[in-house]
Amino acid sequence: MEKKTVLITGATSGIGLATARAFANGHYRLVLCGRREERLKALKTELGKQTELVTLNFDVRDKEKVFDAISSLPDPLSNVDILINNAGNAHGLDPIDSGSVEDWEAMIDINVKGLLYVSKAILPQMVSRKSGHIINIGSTAGKEVYPKGNVYCASKHAVDAINQGMRLDLNAYGIRVGAVNPGLVETEFSQVRFKGDTKRAETVYQGYQALKPEDIADIILFVVTRPYHVNIADLVVMPTAQASSTIVKKQL
Numbered sequence: 001m002e003k004k005t006v007l008i009t010g011a012t013s014g015i016g017l018a019t020a021r022a023f024a025n026g027h028y029r030l031v032l033c034g035r036r037e038e039r040l041k042a043l044k045t046e047l048g049k050q051t052e053l054v055t056l057n058f059d060v061r062d063k064e065k066v067f068d069a070i071s072s073l074p075d076p077l078s079n080v081d082i083l084i085n086n087a088g089n090a091h092g093l094d095p096i097d098s099g100s101v102e103d104w105e106a107m108i109d110i111n112v113k114g115l116l117y118v119s120k121a122i123l124p125q126m127v128s129r130k131s132g133h134i135i136n137i138g139s140t141a142g143k144e145v146y147p148k149g150n151v152y153c154a155s156k157h158a159v160d161a162i163n164q165g166m167r168l169d170l171n172a173y174g175i176r177v178g179a180v181n182p183g184l185v186e187t188e189f190s191q192v193r194f195k196g197d198t199k200r201a202e203t204v205y206q207g208y209q210a211l212k213p214e215d216i217a218d219i220i221l222f223v224v225t226r227p228y229h230v231n232i233a234d235l236v237v238m239p240t241a242q243a244s245s246t247i248v249k250k251q252l
């Protein structure tokens with residue numbers, strides 16, 4: 001069977017990194033994206049032994065760089081079969097009246113506009129081939145709103161709407177579109193949210209068994225390996241200890 005090419009944004013850490021490793025084990029061709037060049041180099045060394053791989057260094061906020069990087073892909077990696085829109089983060093956890101405008105802009109620009117730029121750069125070739133699979137990484141924060149989550153939740157609700165809109169508009173081309181929406185996963189997410197405050201970040205995952213990035217990678221691999229007639233349109237996954245964004249059974 002012809003090998004498939006998978007493009008993963010945010011492959012330098014957390015869910016994206018675990019997903020890159022899972023797909024490398026499956027010998028998919030990989031296009032791994034992120035901003036931290038030293039991590040991209042390390043990934044090339046680690047996974048380049050297992051599969052054909054290129055790395056692309058760009059900030060998803062930079063429209064031109066997104067389009068330049070994706071159009072620079074050599075054949076056969078230029079034909080992306082599976083797009084995993086994963087890059088994103090929360091910035092801050094503050095009430096709406098005191099939240100920082102810079103944090104709000106970062107979340108809207110990265111989680112929403114960045115996802116759109118990458119999709120826009122890839123979609124024409126999927127449409128012309130009438131094939132492809134897009135997986136948008138949403139969140140439970142895209143299904144409900146929690147105190148101080150305001151703009152992060154808004155950005156993930158936008159991902160939910162974009163996921164639905166993509167599925168409607170791309171239906172005519174036979175392109176599969178679905179979202180994977182995790183609850184609490186232990187990654188660098190809280191480090192970023194709390195701006196490097198490691199102690200505060202650690203408390204988010206204490207007293208219960210959080211999801212691991214590998215749990216999400218397994219699910220993504222499951223989603224893309226279903227037969228063509230099966231499209232997992234919208235999947236929510238939480239740790240067993242979590243019932244909602246605000247109810248987590250902790251033993252501290």
Ligand code: NDP
Pocket residue numbers: 009010011012013014015016033034035036039058059060061086087088089090110114137138139140181182183184185186187188189190192213
């Ligand atoms: P990490 O912080 O571990 O990973 C985030 C990834 O996104 C990194 O590879 C980072 O790479 C990349 N990224 C961030 N900003 C940019 C940018 N401006 N341009 C390009 N790449 C960027 O977090 P997670 O793995 O947890 O997060 C991955 C996705 O999962 C996000 O969309 C997040 O919202 C979502 N999610 C996470 C949950 C959790 O509890 N952890 C739960 C639900 C959803 P680099 O810094 O090198 O650019």
Ligand code: 8X3
Pocket residue numbers: 138139140141149182183184185245
């Ligand atoms: C990440 C999960 O609950 O921190 O999207 O928003 S949460």
